[in-house]
Amino acid sequence: MNRSVALLLIIATGVISVICPRGLTPPPPEAAVSPEYTFAVVPQFEQRKLYAIWKPIIGELERRTGLTFKLVTTLKIQDFEREFLKGFFDFVYMNPYHIVKGYPSPGYIPLVSDNKPLRGILVVRKDSPVQNIGDLTGKVVAFPSPNALGACLMIRADLERLHHITVKPLYVKTHSSVYLHVAKGLAAAGGGVGKTLQEQSGAIRDALRVIYTTRDLQSHPVAAHPRVRKEDREKVRQAFLDMGNTPEGRALLSLVPIQQIVPVTMEAYRPMLGWGLENYYDPTWSEE
């Protein structure tokens, strides 16, 4: 009887193995289990909003890659910078400036980013006598904060390094504040980005005009720490690209906001290194 049972078991197994091959497939050779990767997002928005946007994306990522991620962020950008420069995070989504800053060490590797480039714009009041940026020499120009990449750093770098124009910066905290300052004539001009200008109300937009647009810059990337295994890196990259190919994925990404996700390398960001943006970066600036 025992032999019959054993035979039965073998046959059963064989049958089952034929029927359900997947369940009995040995796990892949890549270690016993992949580690949980930290995915850090720069605190552009307040935490809750940030989590609301990124949690679903992370979930999608996990499904597509089979990896596990832990979504993290910090309260302040400074903290984020600090941790970022330490190389604490495995994956990051951050300001392109930080990529430059973190090069060559910790040397995060950009994976994907929005195809739409970053640009800074300089706006003046519609009825302003300022016709070109040359008229702004020595004038008060409003910026959101000194470390705003598109709205301040790039503009100031352009003005001073390209056009040799020095202006008096007035930091007014937010893009909206910049536009209001300009609209109310409290600043001769203001620095912002096209996106935030579009977000303003019709009344404000109608009161302003753009007199200068900076050099294009590649948008915020998703980057990986060099210690992350290449396969995992590529998995993540692919997962993001795949997400960009589905309507649902695109919808999720558009909240970031990423309109058209494309793969990137460091090359895309390399030009930034020579712009001297770090001269205008204020590490002591607090958002408070």
Add this chain to the structure above:
Amino acid sequence: MSLRKKVVLPLVFSGTLLIAYLYGYWMPHSLARTEAAYRLSLERHLDSVAEGLIPLLLAHQLDALYENLDALGTTNSDWTDIRLLDPDGRSLYPLLDAAASRPRPGQDIRMLEHRIQHLDAYLGKLIVGVDFGPRLSEMKKREKELLAALLVILSGYIVAVAIMVEWVVRRPVTLLAHASRRLARGEFDVSLPKAGSDEVGVLVDSFRGMREAIRDYQSELLQRNEAISKLSHAVQQSPVSIVITDTDGRIVFVNPKFTQLTGYAPEEVMGQNPRLLKSGLTPPSEYERLWKCITSGAVWRGELCNRKKNGELYWESASISPIQDEKGAIAYYLAVKEDITERRQTDEVLRASERRLAEAQRIAHVGSWDLDLLHNRLSWSDEIYRIFGLEPQSFGATYEAFLEAVHPDDREAVNNAYTASVRDALTYDIIHRIVRRSDGEIRYVHEKCEHVRNAGGEIIHSSGTVQDITELKRAEEKLKAASSYNRSLIEASLDPLVTIDANGTITDVNAATEEVTGSTRGELIGTNFLDYFTEPEKAQAGYQQVFREGFVRDYPLEIRHRDAHVTPVLYNASLFRDAAGSVAGVFAAARDVTELRKAEHEIRMLNESLEQRVAERTADLEKAGGELRESQRALMNIVEDLNQKTVELEQANSKLKELDRLKSMFIASMSHELRTPLNSIIGFSSIILDEWIGPLSEEQKKNLATVLRSGKHLLALINDVIDVSKIEAGKIEAIGEDFDLHDLIAEALALLKTDIQTKGLDVRVDSPHLAMHTDRRRLFQCLVNILGNAVKFTDAGTITLQTAPVRSNDDAAEPDLAEITVTDTGIGIKEEDLPKLFVAFTRLPSPLTLKVKGTGLGLYLVRKIATEILGGKVTAGSVYGEGSSFQLTVPITLAAGETHEKSFGH
């Protein structure tokens, strides 16, 4: 002013003041306070707002500023205007500063400014325009409501007070006032208001007590007053003059009679001495005696002659007495004085009167005497002495002495008369002679007297008169003579004369009256004049007419004689009056009219004869009337003849009917006679043709078929002819039975089936079931006829048969007609031939005429049956060469008179 006004007006006034104060002062101030408080709270709010703005200003966070200020504007809907200026006065907020966007400042919009300072730094100015309107108006509304409520309450209060005043105070008080007034008038039975337990009630109770007390006082007073009044009236109304003087002789009271008598009003004599009345005619000694008497306490009586105020003298009889008080001392003197002026005057007058009486007696020659029977004392007036011619001294003044003076022949009568009058209470009234002593002349005197009795009824005293009537006597005799002359005149009249007094009593008649009545004068006088007439009522009427009109003329009456013979008379009468002019009676004279009457009678006889003649004439007329009636009767006879003729005509009519009946019998028998041989022909030829008897050769069959066909044709013809004649004779009656039209149609088609099939015609039938009650056989006849024609005249094509129930008119509730339409695609009928269709024995010329057999009666019969028997109609329409359509319309139910034979479903 009334109590109500006194209470209500101050209330109203103060209420008005209060309202005015509230409305004019308190409310505006309250509003101002509210506004200030609100402003204060707003400023505090602005303070905190500004504090919140400081960090944003410091950080240049314009967008956050905008957010805050926008939110502020949204939350505070009454903030019409929010502006933020920077330290340099530049507008930070709002975005658009256009004046148009700033709302115009309404009267309730207050601008608040707040300087924003941080430590020592001036950061800017926040200007806020706040609409205080809603809040203020809310406040105003509430205050107005309050005011209104207050007003209502106040009004209510005032009304309540007014009502209270009215009910609790004014009404009772008014009632009390009214009661007081009536009380003052002495009316005690006034209704008093109910006494409550309040002060007014106390007042009412007190009033009631007072009323009772007054009532008691008054009754006591009344009693006393009454007593005093009685005394007072006695004194005031006393017919004697009353003067009261005090002990000094001064007048203290006079009554109205005094004033009336003397002419002095009381006020003129008060305090005066009565000697003001002295006339001077009363001797002073009399006054002395008076004074002495009364001062001694005695009563003085006497007569005084005094002078009135107007100077007139008068006499008064006075008694003056002293009046003592309770102590017995003389307090007053009471003088009671009676005016005797008149009495004295009357005495004078009386004496004068006596003198005149004596004079009158002398002139009238009437003397008066008095005989005191008790003492036998006779007193004569002067005139009697004169009449009797005696001297008073020489007269014994006794009854006997009187008798002596009477004429000796009359002495006894006079004595008897007087004595009798005294004894028997008879009237003493006598005329007698006396012998005048002075000259011995015989004089006539008329004596009368009356007696005076004592209490016991005995005559104690006689008073009488004596009048010398000698002249009178002589006049009488003259009159008598004249009177007898008159009398004889009256008696001489031949006409009966009578005088009747006002009562209808005969007072005088003449001899002629005696004669005509047969009664003597003595019998007539004193009787009623009516007794002597045959018609007393007529006589009475005549009498009254005299009184009415003063006279009657020729009044006809008949006097009845004592021996019953009657004398017709005509009366002429008139009123006669006495010396005074008043009516004394009627004086009537009668005229004998016997002859007159006779003449009247003859006239009457003449009249009667005339009347008779008239009667005869009338009889003649009546006879003529009778003849008229005769001719009337002759007319009646003629009418009877006419009636008889009518009867004869009717008889002729019935004979005609008889002929008709015979005709019908002929038809019936003929039909039978004609048809019987035909039946044989048809029957036998049919049998033989069917080879029941034996085989036939083709030739035989052909010939026999001809025979059969001819026989059938003849039969049809006979049938048609008989039908026609029956119809013409009106012999055919419709027999109603129940059947289904559909079945009828089917039967008809079955009959013609062979012909239809032979010709190869297409037959379309649209025939719903329709229950009908009419003459089935006749309808079938019509149907077969029409259908037969359709088949006959259609060589190829279709015959359509349609039946439908229709309404005869719109008013019919249900269809009451059956419409049967037969349409064919045959040779058709020319338009001009259509009218000839239904005419008897007329066949229309057509190519088929020779081929098709027919009697020319078919459609004629159809029409006859359809219209006269079934009560419907038949119409035809056609297009020559294309086809025809025949329509038969009959009532579904045959009209009254039908008989019910077979049932539906047969």
